[in-house]
Amino acid sequence: MLTGLKVSGQILYYANSKMRDDKEVVLEAVKQKGIIIKYASYNLRSDKEVAIVAITQDKSCFEFLSDTLKQDEDILKIKNL
Numbered sequence: 246m247l248t249g250l251k252v253s254g255q256i257l258y259y260a261n262s263k264m265r266d267d268k269e270v271v272l273e274a275v276k277q278k279g280i281i282i283k284y285a286s287y288n289l290r291s292d293k294e295v296a297i298v299a300i301t302q303d304k305s306c307f308e309f310l311s312d313t314l315k316q317d318e319d320i321l322k323i324k325n326l
Contacts, residue, residue: 279303
């Protein structure tokens with residue numbers, strides 16, 4: 246599965262819930278396409294490391310982050326660069 250993710254982060258769209266909650270899988274996906282975080286589990290949409298990678302890659306993914314991370318100072322700095 247990780248090989249497919251390296252080719253296209255979009256593959257997370259087709260992943261089962263276990264894969265959507267696997268931090269390694271989600272990190273690889275958002276490195277390729279940050280907006281794909283919208284298909285990650287809520288747990289990982291609340292993970293600061295995952296969020297930083299995603300928002301660095303694509304600022305429009307901000308809307309899919311947890312409410313807590315939307316108020317995080319580091320996340321807001323990256324978003325507003």
